[in-house]
Amino acid sequence: MTSAPSTAFLPPGLLERLGGLELIAKTVVRGFQAGIHRSPLRGAGEDFAKHRDYxxxxxxxxxxxxxxxRTDRLYVREFEERSNLQAFVVVDxxxxxxxxxxxxxxxxxxxxxxxxxxAHLxxxxxxxxxxxxxxxxARLLLAPRARSGHLHDLLLSLERLAPGGSEGxxxxxxxxxxxMRRGGRVILISDLLEDDGGEALAAAAGRLRARGDEVMVLRVLTPEESGEAAPDAGLFFDPEHPAREVPATPRLDPGYARRVGAYYAALADRLRQRGVEYVPLSTEQPVEQALVAWVNRRRGA
Structure with a gap:
């Protein structure tokens, strides 16, 4: 399986200049489909049921x-159509x-x-x-639908999202x-900065898995936060708890990246123990490239 060359992918900052999410989503999906032959997020489709005489x-x-x-007789394959899969995209x-x-x-x-x-896929x-x-x-913004025009409504709701609060x-x-109907799909997209280290999140995701739902957790982090490009000395604070100010020099702290990595590794283990898929993403990486890499990892697993 080969992916499209990285030069075909637009960096997130350049992607933003395209305009609204509708055009951005089409661009990302086009780049993704150029880098992969078949999406792992397929619809429910049809199940073979039986043969009958032609x-x-x-x-x-x-x-x-x-x-x-084998028989020298004509038979027709009959299929039983499955109901379409229900999915929720959950954004932090x-x-x-x-x-x-x-x-x-x-x-x-x-x-x-x-x-x-x-959602487009x-x-x-x-x-x-x-x-x-x-x-x-916690807000349920749109119920699962597949009708014409629903994608437009969903993208419009995404455009209107604004950051604030500290709800887990x-x-x-x-x-x-x-x-949601049992046997669906839940995709959580978050930086996973939870006050309890993600224990409540992992337990809730585990309850969805116990229902028979497919659960994917996509962790979004900047290179500065992960330690790949740690910032210089300064006074840092948690935007969800602004009173907690901490003077630090992450770039010169050899343990900074290790502590961040340990936090996410522990949370990833909690999720995987419950059958939840964990996918680390960086805001520096082109979205199409990140999705192609994720799909290839899934297939390799």
Whole structure:
């Protein structure tokens, strides 16, 4: 499996100059599809049910030629259509998502790019997609639908998201579980900066998995936060708890990146133990490239 060359992908800062999310989503999906042959986010489609004798007027596309070769009789394959899969994209709009690295887009904007592209892919595959958010409060913004015009409504809702608050993810995940049909898909996009280290989040995600839902957690972080491009000396504070000021020099602190890595590694372990997929993303990476890399990792696994 080969991906499109990295030069074909637009950096997030340049992607932002295209305009609204509708055009950005189309651009990302086009780049993604150029780098991958088949999306792992396929719709439910149809299940083979049984054979029956061919009758004049039947669609010849459904003739089973292999069976004809063995029996010298014409049979038609009948399919049972499955109901379309229900999915929710859950976006973190807490205050920490307003942070942007040097020359980059905010984590919330990057999360919106990813959410828009995935919604575009899933609705295109025939799935019903809903939208939820958490930050100031847990909000179910749009119920899962696949009708014409729903993608436009979903992208418009994403455009209107604004950062604020410090609400964790657990409540909104539980509310999604109550609303959504069992056996669906939940995609959480967040920086995962949770006050309890993510224990409540992991427990809520585990409850969704116990229902039979597919759960993916996409962690969005800037290079400065991850330690890849740690900032110089300064007075730092948590935007969700602005009174907690900490003087620090992350660039000169050899343990900074290690502590950040340990936090996310522990949270990733909690999620994986519950059967939840964990995907680290960087706001520096082109969205199309990140999605292609994710799909290739999935297939390799």
């Amino acid at each position: 009758q004049q007027g039947d669609d010849v596309r459904y003739l089973d030629w292999k069976l004809y070769g 709009t807490s205050a920490s998502m307003e942070y942007a690295g040097a020359g980059g887009v905010t984590k919330l904007r990057y999360a919106s790019y990813v959410a828009a592209a995935l 899933m609705i295109g595959a025939g799935d019903s997609v809903g939208l939820a958010a958490f930050g100031a409060e 993810a657990a409540d909104v995940l539980d509310r999604v579980g109550v609303t």
